[in-house]
Amino acid sequence: MIISNMEQNTFIAADGTTVNRSPNHPPLYRKLYIESYGCQMNFSDSEIVASIMAEQGFVFTDHYHEADLILINTCAIRDKAEQTIRNRLLVFNQQKILQPDLIVGILGCMAERLKTQLLEEEKVVDLVAGPDAYRDLPRLISQVDKGYKAVNTFLSKEETYADIAPIRLHSSGVTAFISIMRGCNNMCSFCIVPFTRGRERSRDPYSIVQEAQKLFEAGYKEVTLLGQNVDSYSWHPAKTAAATPLHHGSNDPDIRFAELLAMVAEIDPKLRVRFSTSHPKDMTDEVLHTMKAYHNICKHIHLPVQSGNSRVLKLMNRTYDRAWYIERIHAIRNILGPSCAISSDMIAGFCSETEAEHADTLSLMDYVQYDFSFMFYYSERPGTLAARKYRDDVPETVKKRRLSEIIAKQRGHALMHNQKSIDQVHEVLIEKYSKKSDAFFQGRTSQNKIVVFPKGSYTIGDYVAVHITHCNAATLFGTVVS
Incomplete structure (x- = not known):
């Protein structure tokens, strides 16, 4: 929630920070409502959007029927996520009938994937902005105010929003997300993210530490460092000196994820540090040793495997096989011990997956015994490598049955782990x-x-x-x- 102050020309955000409003900004009475779907990165991005719009004189509301501007931050990773957004647009269309001046915008991955198609298919949509276009929202809204549709889905090679202090939406003031990088270079064949979020670029580490420090000073007790693949975080000061005024100098050492983790952990022992998501090909022993060295770095690693079969992993372009993944599990257990929780992602019924290959996923689950997992059956996404090269040939009934077997096994492992905590x-x-x-x-x-x-x-x-x-x-x- 954002509280406006008419006399002082300021906004006071939920985290206590004050945002000044210049005299030429619009009146304070326009209200913004944001809905976010999908991954933690989307929710973090919505906090960046809220900050940008607060500077423009918008006041945040929790009720869409009060809003002058509705923004939906979307996910495109599965068809079900997109259908959820389309259903919400039907609701907002009814509101627009009652309120003709209402502006409705689509942000995020679905905006990047469908672009102008959304403006044509969904008449309720007035503007479309991709994940790297949020600074342009004031111009896009001004264009809509003049009676035109507006779109910006340009993907940047540099944008990290490092200089924008997010407004923490719906926050209890205890935990917060910090985006440390954007984009993805992995090109998994089933995934749309590289096409909707662009290539990897890492954020200035000193801006990350500064944001975490301010959160701790404001009373927050935990931060989660976010990236599509945090283990590939890599910042080179000599290459970014002109664009990153917070760093100490172009002679600073390169900083990778293990060093960044330590920098944030050293802010204060009472500040917990989490991170998500890791990729098995990039999870290094250095990161594991850093986790062991700091009590306040939480002992949980989300290490998505997707499949337990090496042939399927190759089709998925995961760039590791079953043996490599198991070796990384051994490294976690050897360095951090059995008390470190491990979670995963699983996809049932990927293209051409056989019953024997599905059984390999179940056997890997028995070997690792994950504490919890996110589990889905394969949903073909237009534009991905898998959609272009492979036939989605596993019947949906088979996908659902295999998924139910994965869920049942995971539920048993989760219960087993939790039972071990009794009397601790x-x-x-x-x-x-x-x-x-x-x-x-x-x-x-x-x-x-x-x-x-x-x-x-x-x-x-x-x-x-x-x-x-x-x-x-x-x-x-x-x-x-x-």
């Missing part, structure tokens, strides 16, 4: 009230496990030691101990 004491950062009762708090362990416990006399943002008494496959339950 875990440090938990209190994030919010429990979904079911305001008499209980909810927080997470270092291993990213959700814990629910009686509220007592504690407050959101406290670290507490919780004795785990029982669990289910998704949640730990317990009581606070002294």
Whole structure:
């Protein structure tokens, strides 16, 4: 939520920062409503958009029927995600009938993938802006104000939004996302992201540390460093000296992800540090040793495997095989020990996947025993390498059956891991009230496990030691101990 102050020409954001408004900006009475879908990066981008629009005199609202401008930050990774957006546009079209001056815009990956097609197919849409075009939103909105449709889906080779202080939307003031890089170079055959977010570029590390420092000073207790592939983070000061005024000098050493992790962790021991997402081909021992060296770097690694079969992994262009992935699992266990949680992504029914290859995925799950996973069946995305080269030949009924087997196995492994936590004491950062009762708090362990416990006399943002008494496959339950 953003609070406007008419006399002082300022906005006060939810994180306490003040945004000045220049005299030539529009009146303060235009209201902005944002909906975000998909990955954590999209939610982080929405906070950047909110900051840009606050500078233009927009006030944030939680209710779309109050808004003068509705922006939907979209995901294009699966067809179901796009259909969800189209259904929301039907709702906003009804609002537009009641409110003809309402502006509706599509942001993010779906905007980049479909571009002007969205303006033609969805008459309710007034503007389309890709992930690298958010600075241009004021101009696009001005164009719509003049009665024209507006679009900018230009993909940048440099844009990182490093100089924009995000406005933390719907924040409890405890946890926050920090984008450390944009784009992806991996070109997995099933994935649309390289085409919607462009090539990799890493953000100035000193701007990342500065953002984390300010968040900690504002009372935040945890930051999550975000990137499509954080392990490939690489910043070269000599190449970026003109564009990054925050760095110390062009003679600074190159900084890779292990060094960046340490820089953020050293801000304060009471600031937790998480990161997402890792790629098995780039997960280095240096990162693992850095995680071990700092107590406040959370002991959880999201390491998507996608398939347990080497032939399928090659078709997916994942650039590693089953043996390589297992070696990385061994490295995690050897360096960080069995208490480090590992999660994954799984795709069931990729092109030409056989029953034996599906069984390889199940056997890999038994070998690794993931703490939790994100699981889907294959959804062909137009424009990807897989859509151009391979036939989507696994029947949907087979995909769904294989997915149900993966889900059942994962549920068993998750329950097994959670049962091991019973009678243990875990440090938990209190994030919010429990979904079911305001008499209980909810927080997470270092291993990213959700814990629910009686509220007592504690407050959101406290670290507490919780004795785990029982669990289910998704949640730990317990009581606070002294």
